[in-house]
Amino acid sequence: MREGSLEAPTRHPIDWENPDFYDEAKLEAELTRVFDICHGCRRCFNLCDSFPILFDLIDESPTGEIDGLDPHKDYKPVVDACTLCDMCFMTKCPYVPPHEWALDVPHLMLRARAVEHRKGETRLADAELAKTDRNGKLATFVSPLANWATDADNALTRTLMEKTVGIDREAWLPPFADTPLDRRDDLDRIAADAAAPAAGRKAALYATCFANWNMPGPGEAAVKVLKANGVETRIVYPGCCGMPKLENGDLAAVAEQARSVAAAFAPLIDEGFDIVAVTPSCALMLKFEWPLILPDDPLVKALAGATFDITEYVVDIAKKEGLAPGMQPLGGDIAIHLPCHSRAQNMGQKGAEMLRLIPEAKVGVVERCSGHGGKWGMFKANFATALKIGKPAGRAMLKTNAAFMVSECPLAGPHLKQVMEREGGEGVPQQVPHPIELIAKAYGL
Incomplete structure (x- = not known):
């Protein structure tokens, strides 16, 4: 048995139309198989909270092994903590396909959620937030009212939202545009x-x-x-x-x-x-x-x-063609956060590479998870964890003392700003925009 694969990772199609995909006994067996391998490896201990939760449950179980867990009670917290960032698959796991063990933890967590969804167990707030086009069409029509209600400084509405739908009253929520x-x-x-x-x-x-x-x-x-x-x-x-x-x-x-x-x-x-x-x-x-x-x-x-x-x-x-002339120096160093879903595209540090095209630009790179995880990090049950996971990235951004701080992810940027604000001290930026906005700024656009 090979210790790890030296070949490039490859992913199998998601067999979601096969009835076996939703068979709970087969899902439980696969979760047990994969979790046992993860327990013996533990290279992902410092990624999302799924792995520390799993390892703590095993270590505190009567046997100290996977057979000491109750699948019906202990597996769900592991599944719920996954943000589908793909970093375990892309950067850590030595047993992804084409290795014969064929681990794909994010897609296994996805399968577990698909089983829950088919059983009608997706919570209502998650289902409604996922209707982004419906929500966007309605909210942009009344954007001043929508933005007033979702503003973190609005204690009345945000407290109500926390109590009714579970969105943390302190979590940053994206505003709605006046014109799409x-x-x-x-x-x-x-x-x-x-x-x-x-x-x-x-x-x-x-x-x-x-x-x-x-x-x-x-x-x-x-x-x-x-x-x-x-x-x-x-x-x-x-x-x-x-x-x-x-x-x-x-x-x-x-x-x-x-x-x-x-x-x-x-x-x-x-x-x-x-x-x-x-x-x-x-x-x-x-x-x-x-x-x-x-x-x-x-x-x-x-x-x-x-x-x-x-x-x-x-x-x-x-x-291939060269960029149009006209970019001017921005007058300060740049720190860029490379979010997980940029890294998961397996295209290299394209955001940093792009920013280095700005004349005289000195670009520092932070490759740590922001912890936000899409809508996952907005909920009260997860917000504190999202801040904890994002703390290393926030601290790394602050240590750069850069004049400009950016993130390729529009949710990660504001979340990291919240992380940095809680760290205290100077250097917290007013905004953490997308790097393409700095290119436009360098062009004077």
């Missing part, structure tokens, strides 16, 4: 510079639910930077990538969304458009998760092959 990104006529009217180096490229900017309904800043910056470099750019938003529903184990809904969005992008891909996502979790879904959920769908496969993360795309332009 895909309805911004002013951005559509910006003409691509035909003399710029990347003229001839065509990009459909996948707004993602977050940039479309909540914080359009990264999308605005991406459009301006791409058009300044000659890229014919359209803002396109066929619908959410389904990541919030994936977190719930609602795989049928994710598959439905994948088919719908892939069909919407298919004509653009046929016209030669690249698909560029401004949020790393969404790029991860289009590139990797959807093809594993629908491995035989040709439109999903074509979309995966045409998709770029925005940082990856700008670096690709820089390497």
Whole structure:
């Protein structure tokens, strides 16, 4: 038996349409097998809280081994603590496929949640928060009222939210935009510079639910930077990538969304458009998760092959055509947080690579989990843990003493700001924006 695989990790398709996938006895047997291997290895002890919870349960059990646990009681806290960050699979585990033990802990946790979801055990707040397009359409229509109600300084409404739906009263919640990104006529009217180096490229900017309904800043910056470099750019938003529903184990809904969005992008891909996502979790879904959920769908496969993360795309332009001149130094060092779903795309440190294109830029990199975990970190049951997990990343950001601090994840950035505020001292930034916004700033856009 090999101790660990020296080959590149590979993932098996998610067999979610097979009735055995939802067989509780078979799921329990697989959880026991995998948890026993994890217990003997323990390389993931310092990632999310799932592994410390598992190891503590085993160590405190009567036998000190996996057979000392009660699967019906002890396995659920391990599953619930997983944020599907993929870091155990991507960076730590020596037993992922093609190793014969074939461990894929994130997708096993996903299977456990899918079983719970099929049984109707997904909590109501999780199910409702996952309806991002419905929520966005309603909230942007009354954005001043929605933003007043969700503001962390509004003790009345936030206390009520905590008591009724379980969202921690101190957790940062994203505001809603007055005008969705895909309805911004002013951005559509910006003409691509035909003399710029990347003229001839065509990009459909996948707004993602977050940039479309909540914080359009990264999308605005991406459009301006791409058009300044000659890229014919359209803002396109066929619908959410389904990541919030994936977190719930609602795989049928994710598959439905994948088919719908892939069909919407298919004509653009046929016209030669690249698909560029401004949020790393969404790029991860289009590139990797959807093809594993629908491995035989040709439109999903074509979309995966045409998709770029925005940082990856700008670096690709820089390497192949060169960026348009005009960027100026920002006048200070930069610290970038590389979130888990950027790292899980297996594309290298593209955010840092992009920022080093700014003249005189000195870029420090922090590769630690922010702890937020999508909507997971918003809940009162998880918020303190999310702060704890994010503390090493927050401390590392502060130690850089950088004038500019950024994160590729729009949820991780504000969460890390909260972590840094609790650490105290000087150097906490007013904002932790997306790195593409610094590129736009360097261009004077």
